[in-house]
Amino acid sequence: MRYVKWTFYTLIALTVFAFLHYVLPQHDIVRITNTDTRRIDFGENSIFWASPDAGTGAAQATRDVKFIETIQQNGRPMVYRNEDTGWIWPPYFKFNSYNLQTEASDLRSTSADPRWVVVTHYGWRNEFFTIFPNAVAVRLAEGPNERIIPWTNIVILTLLAVAGIMLRRMWRQFRERTLDPLFGTAEEVWEDAGDRAGAARRGARTSWGRFKAWLRSLGS
Incomplete structure (x- = not known):
């Protein structure tokens, strides 16, 4: 990638x-x-x-x-x-x-x-x-x-560079203030849901084990 x-x-x-x-x-x-x-x-x-x-x-x-x-x-x-x-x-x-x-x-x-x-x-x-x-x-x-100095190109390229730097800073601030907390919350929710699912699976396995043990006690 x-x-x-x-x-x-x-x-x-x-x-x-x-x-x-x-x-x-x-x-x-x-x-x-x-x-x-x-x-x-x-x-x-x-x-x-x-x-x-x-x-x-x-x-x-x-x-x-x-x-x-x-x-x-x-x-x-x-x-x-x-x-x-x-x-x-x-x-x-x-x-x-x-x-x-x-x-x-x-x-x-x-x-x-x-x-x-x-x-x-x-x-x-x-x-x-x-x-x-x-x-x-x-x-x-x-x-x-x-000797010809391309002043027009220098001014335009300088303005474009300044605009690019400002846009990059604005994007980084937007990502840090909006996207990162949003994705961080979503990741936490996803991890919490995964933890609950894992706990449920473990609980189900424990309950099934207890049920099988009860069946075996009846047979004995």
Whole structure:
């Protein structure tokens, strides 16, 4: 049972880690090479795409999606989608995808004369499932080696840790004040009932023994 318990806890921890890694903001220093709009037919991976841009029609099986194409410092390509998140999850309240596309277009550069930019995004890039991170902000970087401190993530994770500690303390107090006395009383009642049952069995055996002895005395 110990292995089952720790396996269960590990799965929960991995799920929480993956969830936070997906929704919390991340920062990449890249060089923008192109901006584009493509028609996308959504399939099994539709859960990894945001809702239509604010003010447009309802969600459909196919629609235009804006993309920002970049090159990372190691020379590998990275493509971001540029979609509004609106008021739904995750709560980035992003309504400026058109403005962001314009800013990204203005920051394009070549390898001969690179302009490094910081792209803030959430989500993952997976080529097999055709998943793209969603860019939420872009700005000119101080340089390719700019140090970025993720203050937002630090604050959110700190608040979550504090909330987790408080919930754990509340649960322990609830268990000590409510559950433990309740189960302790139930255990005492169960043990008392077991003692009475044992006494009854012993009494029954004693009475039966006396009855058999009486029968034997009659036969003699």
